[in-house]
Amino acid sequence: PELALQALKRTNELVPTNDSAWKKRLQLLLQTGNTAQAVSVGEEAVQQIPQDPIVMYFLGSAYLAQEQHDSAIEQLKSASTLPARRPLKANIHSALGNAYAATDQWEAAFNEYDRSLKFDGKNASVLNNYAYYLADRNQQLAKAEEMANQALEIAPENPSYLDTIGWIYYRQGDYQQAREMVQSAI
Numbered sequence: 001p002e003l004a005l006q007a008l009k010r011t012n013e014l015v016p017t018n019d020s021a022w023k024k025r026l027q028l029l030l031q032t033g034n035t036a037q038a039v040s041v042g043e044e045a046v047q048q049i050p051q052d053p054i055v056m057y058f059l060g061s062a063y064l065a066q067e068q069h070d071s072a073i074e075q076l077k078s079a080s081t082l083p084a085r086r087p088l089k090a091n092i093h094s095a096l097g098n099a100y101a102a103t104d105q106w107e108a109a110f111n112e113y114d115r116s117l118k119f120d121g122k123n124a125s126v127l128n129n130y131a132y133y134l135a136d137r138n139q140q141l142a143k144a145e146e147m148a149n150q151a152l153e154i155a156p157e158n159p160s161y162l163d164t165i166g167w168i169y170y171r172q173g174d175y176q177q178a179r180e181m182v183q184s185a186i
Helices: 002-014 019-031 035-048 053-065 069-080 086-102 106-119 124-136 141-154 159-171 175-185
Strands: none
Touching: 002 019, 002 035, 019 035, 019 053, 035 053, 053 069, 053 086, 069 086, 086 106, 086 124, 106 124, 124 141, 124 159, 141 159, 159 175
């Protein structure tokens, strides 16, 4: 990854309008956990390639990872208005939902999760996050249970998803089921 990052940096220096190099560099920085560097590179990329939803999504994700929630929301909201393929739109709205959730803007978060699911109704991570936050707020528990079960159908042994359904059962007063799911998660 380090050699690839060096080569991509050099490409960005030589051809600053090469959108593919910016995208690959940002993706690699995020994948390797270099979120602080992804923020600075993303800010530069947005200057060179404005109005690119992928670059904006990567920058918004980097801001989110750095807990710069207001910047994440601003970048992701802008990205959500641009034309993009359905999977990218789903990811943008999911990340925007996560940013709103991190700032306790629950109505906005739930609206973004709904938008994400309209683009990809089988995204287990979105289904799980949405279900967890509904349960955590003790709202729409039947809907939360349905979404958590959909996530578990996709990834039946995911401990995070098992924990979410356990939390929902707990909120519903089904303590035996809650205990079994949480023990399975552990």
